[in-house]
Amino acid sequence: MLLLSVFVWRAVPLAYEAKMAATERHEIDDEFKWNTAALFATDEAWEKELTALTAETAVLKDHEGTLAKSSDALADYLELRDKLLQRVEILGIYASLRSDEDTRVAKYKDMDTRAGKLRTKFAELTAWEDPELAAIPADKLRAFLKQNERLASYEFSIENSIRLRKYTLSPREEELLAMSSTALGAPADIAGMLRNADFKWPSIEDEDGNLVQLTSGRFEKFRRSKEARVRRDAYNAALGAYGEVSNTLAAALAGAVEGYVFRARARGYESSLHASLARNNIPESVYRNLIQAVGDNIAPVHRYVALRKKALGLHQMHYVDLYPSIAANPPGGTPYAEGRKMVLDAVEVLGEEYVNDLNAGLDAGWVDVYENAGKRSGAYSHGTKGTMPYILMNYGDNINGVFTLAHEVGHSMHSLRTSEHQEYVNCDYSTFVAEVASTGIEALLQFRLDRESEGAGRDEQIYLLDRFIQDMMGTMIRQTMFAEFEVGIHEMAERGETLTPEAMGEFYSGLVSKYYGPAMIVAPETAYTWARIPHFFYNFYVFQYATSYAASFAIAEKIDKGEPGAVDAFLDLLNEGGSDYPIEQMKRAGVDMTTPAPIEAAMQMMGDAVARLEKLLEAS
Numbered sequence: 001m002l003l004l005s006v007f008v009w010r011a012v013p014l015a016y017e018a019k020m021a022a023t024e025r026h027e028i029d030d031e032f033k034w035n036t037a038a039l040f041a042t043d044e045a046w047e048k049e050l051t052a053l054t055a056e057t058a059v060l061k062d063h064e065g066t067l068a069k070s071s072d073a074l075a076d077y078l079e080l081r082d083k084l085l086q087r088v089e090i091l092g093i094y095a096s097l098r099s100d101e102d103t104r105v106a107k108y109k110d111m112d113t114r115a116g117k118l119r120t121k122f123a124e125l126t127a128w129e130d131p132e133l134a135a136i137p138a139d140k141l142r143a144f145l146k147q148n149e150r151l152a153s154y155e156f157s158i159e160n161s162i163r164l165r166k167y168t169l170s171p172r173e174e175e176l177l178a179m180s181s182t183a184l185g186a187p188a189d190i191a192g193m194l195r196n197a198d199f200k201w202p203s204i205e206d207e208d209g210n211l212v213q214l215t216s217g218r219f220e221k222f223r224r225s226k227e228a229r230v231r232r233d234a235y236n237a238a239l240g241a242y243g244e245v246s247n248t249l250a251a252a253l254a255g256a257v258e259g260y261v262f263r264a265r266a267r268g269y270e271s272s273l274h275a276s277l278a279r280n281n282i283p284e285s286v287y288r289n290l291i292q293a294v295g296d297n298i299a300p301v302h303r304y305v306a307l308r309k310k311a312l313g314l315h316q317m318h319y320v321d322l323y324p325s326i327a328a329n330p331p332g333g334t335p336y337a338e339g340r341k342m343v344l345d346a347v348e349v350l351g352e353e354y355v356n357d358l359n360a361g362l363d364a365g366w367v368d369v370y371e372n373a374g375k376r377s378g379a380y381s382h383g384t385k386g387t388m389p390y391i392l393m394n395y396g397d398n399i400n401g402v403f404t405l406a407h408e409v410g411h412s413m414h415s416l417r418t419s420e421h422q423e424y425v426n427c428d429y430s431t432f433v434a435e436v437a438s439t440g441i442e443a444l445l446q447f448r449l450d451r452e453s454e455g456a457g458r459d460e461q462i463y464l465l466d467r468f469i470q471d472m473m474g475t476m477i478r479q480t481m482f483a484e485f486e487v488g489i490h491e492m493a494e495r496g497e498t499l500t501p502e503a504m505g506e507f508y509s510g511l512v513s514k515y516y517g518p519a520m521i522v523a524p525e526t527a528y529t530w531a532r533i534p535h536f537f538y539n540f541y542v543f544q545y546a547t548s549y550a551a552s553f554a555i556a557e558k559i560d561k562g563e564p565g566a567v568d569a570f571l572d573l574l575n576e577g578g579s580d581y582p583i584e585q586m587k588r589a590g591v592d593m594t595t596p597a598p599i600e601a602a603m604q605m606m607g608d609a610v611a612r613l614e615k616l617l618e619a620s
């Protein structure tokens, strides 16, 4: 139940941490900061709410043993739980936003920790709920739903819990599984500690010949360097350093996978993939179709890799050569005001209401725009019913910043519409659908910019088209390759094979050859890529980036072409929040993810873009 809607943007690195003296937060104009005062006017008001909630939540325990008594008793509890939970969530949002503004400030870190403790306390106070609900016969629960209007908004979550009953164990067994969760989470913690705290970044010579120690931010920057020597040094040095600790990281990853396999088997699922997808009732065919359809239609990717090799004038094409732009002169900067206007123009096609709501939200202080000293890197959208859907950005004045804004705005408008149309219990939409709401706006922006660039100079056209293909490469192609790797290592573990660094490295290198084709040299260091990706500890998360990408472009294309009903179907999807299973929601929005068609269409779009880029480059 205690899920926060945080969506962290993936492909575009935003931590341009090159600036030596970052701007201090107080130097930035208030109009570019989010309006957290709308949550709590002062920190004292927050403290008061924490004290009040600590006292008020204690009453939840009094409802233990009452749920089966009557439909009103059940409704009393659920309504109370959600009212309190929403307040607990809002308390946490304030603390985490303030803490992210400047992560060096101990006060907000402490508030964030205390909000987290309240959430843990809340979970303890309601730990009896699941087993008690599970003990009520399904027929009786359904009768309750029928006879009591107050339970209407709970129908989906109750039906969902009934669906999952066959994988629920006895109370004692459930207790044992719950007790094992800290220990089973240890491998991910160990890998995280190694990657974030103990990892020794190597040094390389930069473009000017200065010896520079890599950091996460510098690695992102150097791998896009125009100089092949610099980006390859950065890539080989960094991946090589992961190789040095690959025994530890392999053991940690193997431990995490074993943990998921154990939990799936303990509950009677067919596999860890089945267990993971079952939570959202996603058929396994969705996962398998993705891998199959991308693999069957991979030719444009191979062509693009070869094209890049030629365009960049390389004798050998390495993986890291996928990162720099191939445009000779990338277009100039895009200030925030201009980027904001571009996003608003792009969503015009969604109708006046969407545009006006977004415009009003941006004026009201949804977005924390610029980087400042100590600010959390990256970008996300974060909010709940009863709050603004806040957006954290580190806006750099460039086109990638505009796409990131479009992406996060898509999440925030989803949250806004969900809040307006759903009760709190159904506001927590699934990631599968969330990424459609966000990437869909990126797609609309892409279509518009693509049309507008027709009259632009050749360089700008190449830049925009290449940026788009790179985006697909990072989202559709790389994430599908990750998905194939992930299910592969889970299946190895399920067959009783050991996940050694060598076995995983060999498997990974083979996939790189399959996905990127014969023009690419697979350097030995590439075999260690799995070691730097935290997502492999997330239990089948990455595939959704690829499926959602394909789905969102399919939907956006219908909207862009003016297909009747397409806009309303998309807006309805946003209004539905988490009130149904994602695959059903997407079907109503116009894409059937149980078939390979949306994936094939996305690969076709990639093929068209590569063909256009080939033509543009030939025309020189």
Ligand SMILES: [Zn+2]
Pocket (backbone or CB within 6 Å): 007, 008, 009, 407, 411, 434, 435, 438
């Ligand atoms: Zn997102």
